[in-house]
Amino acid sequence: MPSLRFEDVRALLPAAFSLALVNYAGSVLTGRLYADRFRYKLDSNQEFLGQAAANLANAFSQGFPVTGSDSRTAVNVTMGGRTQLVGVLAAGVVLVFALFLTPLLRDLPMVTLGAIVFVAAVYLLQVRAIVDLWRVRHVEAVLACVTMLGVLVLGILQGILVAVALALADLIRRAARPHDAVLGEREGVPGYHDIERSENSETVPGLVIYRFDAPLFFANARHLREQARALVASAETPVRWFVIDTSAVFDMDVTAAEGLEKLRREFEEADVVLGIAEARAPLRALLRRTGLLERLGPENMHPTVGVAVRRFLMDASARPPLAGEPPAPPHLH
Structure with missing residues (x-):
C-alpha cells in the first residue's frame, strides 16, 4: 500500500x-x-x-x-492498425526492448521521438472542419482557433480550461438573448409564423403573440420582460392580451417565475391580460408549484396559439373597443 x-x-x-x-x-x-x-x-x-x-x-x-495516446493512435492508424491486437503487440515490443534491447536506443536522438509525435499530430489536424465551422457558425470556428492557440501558448490544461470557459460564456450569451418572435397568420399557410420572416403575415389588433425560443432562467428572464414591455408600448393599437408561446420553453427556474409574476402585475395595472400558450407538462408543473398558474388563471392557459386567438376574438367581440382600437373582426380564426 x-x-x-x-x-x-x-x-x-x-x-x-x-x-x-x-x-x-x-x-x-x-x-x-x-x-x-x-x-x-x-x-x-x-x-x-x-x-x-x-x-x-x-x-x-x-x-x-x-x-x-493521441500520437500513438495516429501512428497505429497510419500504419494500418485496426484492432486491439495492435496494442497487445506494441506492449510486447516495448517489454522486449525494455528488458533486452535498451542499448540500441541509448544513442537515439530525442528529436526522433519529437518527429514521430509531430508527424502523428499532423494527421489529427482537421483544417477543413474549422472551415466548415466558419461557414456554418463563426463563433464556433473562433472558439476552435482560440482553443488551439491556448493549448500551444498556455499549455494543455490551461488551453482546455480556456476552451471550457469560453464555451460556457457563449452558451450563456446565447441563452441570455435567445431568438424570439412575434407571431401572425399568413393567408393560405396553416399555423402562426414569425412576422419578420414570413411575408404578408398579419396580427390581430389588440393581441400580441410572442414566442420565446429558450428555457427561462435567471440570465434571460429580464430580457423577456423588457421585450414584452417594448412590444406593448410600440403596438399600433392598444394591447388587450399578451400571450407567450412557450412551446420551446421546456424549463424554468425560480427567478424566471418571479419575473413572469412581476410582468403579470405590471400588465394587470395596465389592463393587459397575460396568457401562456402551448405550455408543456414540465413547465405547467413548475408554474403550478410556484403558484403562478393560479394567479394567471386557468382561463389564460391556452393549449395552442390558435385556441388563444379564438378566445381573444370571442372576448373582444363581447366588449366595446378601447379608444383608438378598431372593432373586433367579425370572423373567428
Whole structure:
C-alpha cells in the first residue's frame, strides 16, 4: 500500500486532477475523432471507467498514469492498425526492448521521438472542419482557433480550461438573448409564423403573440420582460392580451417565475391580460408549484396559439373597443 499522509494528498491533488482532466479529455476527443472516421460507437462512460480502473491499479503498482495516446493512435492508424491486437503487440515490443534491447536506443536522438509525435499530430489536424465551422457558425470556428492557440501558448490544461470557459460564456450569451418572435397568420399557410420572416403575415389588433425560443432562467428572464414591455408600448393599437408561446420553453427556474409574476402585475395595472400558450407538462408543473398558474388563471392557459386567438376574438367581440382600437373582426380564426 502506498504510504500517504493527508498533507501528501493535499499537495498532489491539483496535479492529479489536472492529469485526470487532460488524460480523459484527450482520450475521449481522439476516440470520437476515429469513431466518426471508422463509424463505430464510442462509449465515453466506459472510457472513463476503463481509465479509472487502470490508474487505480497503477496507484498500487508504482506505474505511470495511463491514457489513450493521441500520437500513438495516429501512428497505429497510419500504419494500418485496426484492432486491439495492435496494442497487445506494441506492449510486447516495448517489454522486449525494455528488458533486452535498451542499448540500441541509448544513442537515439530525442528529436526522433519529437518527429514521430509531430508527424502523428499532423494527421489529427482537421483544417477543413474549422472551415466548415466558419461557414456554418463563426463563433464556433473562433472558439476552435482560440482553443488551439491556448493549448500551444498556455499549455494543455490551461488551453482546455480556456476552451471550457469560453464555451460556457457563449452558451450563456446565447441563452441570455435567445431568438424570439412575434407571431401572425399568413393567408393560405396553416399555423402562426414569425412576422419578420414570413411575408404578408398579419396580427390581430389588440393581441400580441410572442414566442420565446429558450428555457427561462435567471440570465434571460429580464430580457423577456423588457421585450414584452417594448412590444406593448410600440403596438399600433392598444394591447388587450399578451400571450407567450412557450412551446420551446421546456424549463424554468425560480427567478424566471418571479419575473413572469412581476410582468403579470405590471400588465394587470395596465389592463393587459397575460396568457401562456402551448405550455408543456414540465413547465405547467413548475408554474403550478410556484403558484403562478393560479394567479394567471386557468382561463389564460391556452393549449395552442390558435385556441388563444379564438378566445381573444370571442372576448373582444363581447366588449366595446378601447379608444383608438378598431372593432373586433367579425370572423373567428
